[in-house]
Amino acid sequence: MPTTDLPTLAIVDHRAADAPERFCASLRETGFAALVHTPVEPALVQQVCDEWLAFFDSPAKAAYAHDPQRQDGWFAPEVSETAKGHSRKDLKEFFHLYPWGRYPAEVSDAARRYARQAEALAASLLGWVERHSPAEVRAGYSEPLPGMIDGSDQTLLRVLRYPPLRGDEPADALRAAPHEDINLLTVLPATSEPGLEVLGRDGRWITVPCAADAPQGGLIVINTGDMLQEASGGHFPSTTHRVANPTGEAARRSRVSLPLFLHPRPEVRLSARHTAGSYLLERLRELGLKP
Numbered sequence: 001m002p003t004t005d006l007p008t009l010a011i012v013d014h015r016a017a018d019a020p021e022r023f024c025a026s027l028r029e030t031g032f033a034a035l036v037h038t039p040v041e042p043a044l045v046q047q048v049c050d051e052w053l054a055f056f057d058s059p060a061k062a063a064y065a066h067d068p069q070r071q072d073g074w075f076a077p078e079v080s081e082t083a084k085g086h087s088r089k090d091l092k093e094f095f096h097l098y099p100w101g102r103y104p105a106e107v108s109d110a111a112r113r114y115a116r117q118a119e120a121l122a123a124s125l126l127g128w129v130e131r132h133s134p135a136e137v138r139a140g141y142s143e144p145l146p147g148m149i150d151g152s153d154q155t156l157l158r159v160l161r162y163p164p165l166r167g168d169e170p171a172d173a174l175r176a177a178p179h180e181d182i183n184l185l186t187v188l189p190a191t192s193e194p195g196l197e198v199l200g201r202d203g204r205w206i207t208v209p210c211a212a213d214a215p216q217g218g219l220i221v222i223n224t225g226d227m228l229q230e231a232s233g234g235h236f237p238s239t240t241h242r243v244a245n246p247t248g249e250a251a252r253r254s255r256v257s258l259p260l261f262l263h264p265r266p267e268v269r270l271s272a273r274h275t276a277g278s279y280l281l282e283r284l285r286e287l288g289l290k291p
């Protein structure tokens with residue numbers, strides 16, 4: 001059952017013969033899709049969440065303060081993002097894991113293994129998107145979509161922790177203010193705490209299913225980022241989403257989430273105006289994450 005009475009997204013079984021078609025239709029319609037029974041192991045996702053929650057609760061994280069140039073490491077709540085067009089910082093802290101970047105000694109290699117599984121899934125889903133792009137859209141891709149990430153070292157796993165609310169947060173501060181993702185596709189396993197919402201075409205917020213909505217299948221949410229929107233000339237829209245603040249009992253709990261942002265090699269041409277590298281730089285500056 002959906003957790004609120006807002007509309008929700010259809011859940012697509014990754015193993016079904018018509019999954020590629022239904023997945024791409026959902027991306028096209030809402031910018032989001034929800035998949036169950038993917039090769040990403042639910043137990044591994046849970047292990048990563050548990051280990052990293054303990055890490056965020058420990059003082060050890062301070063040794064990994066983020067590097068503004070390289071963008072890896074721990075982003076404390078005080079330096080966390082301010083969404084484009086907003087003035088309040090989000091109520092979150094996070095750790096950026098790149099294949100070449102710092103990795104805390106305090107956790108196991110589970111997050112690395114999860115990142116590999118999520119990246120493999122994303123690569124195969126890009127193949128679905130390529131095959132379900134109309135010929136005129138496909139003709140605009142500078143190379144086949146799965147090729148754009150071949151050999152890329154830009155793909156990023158963000159381990160995110162939204163702390164319990166203390167009650168003294170600024171009234172207009174959200175766990176994650178409305179924003180669009182920068183990359184091609186985002187892989188986001190649904191975890192136990194709800195809150196993720198996507199803006200529908202009619203201006204209403206749509207509840208993205210959370211783990212409780214698909215207890216068996218290891219629900220994975222996928223969304224389109226701005227780079228795929230740019231490369232497809234808007235055929236696949238990158239839609240606005242946010243993480244709403246919980247109320248009641250849930251406000252006392254942390255929420256951990258593990259978005260993997262699939263990025264092309266920097267020199268890949270997305271459109272006449274942008275390579276992946278030039279696009280990323282522009283966006284990181286807007287987010288206040290890069291000088």
Ligand SMILES: O=C(O)CCC(=O)C(=O)O
Nearest residue numbers: 160176181196243257259
């Ligand atoms: O935590 C979530 O569910 C969403 C996170 C998100 O949208 C982001 O980090 O870009």
Ligand SMILES: [Fe+2]
Nearest residue numbers: 179180181241
């Ligand atoms: Fe996002």
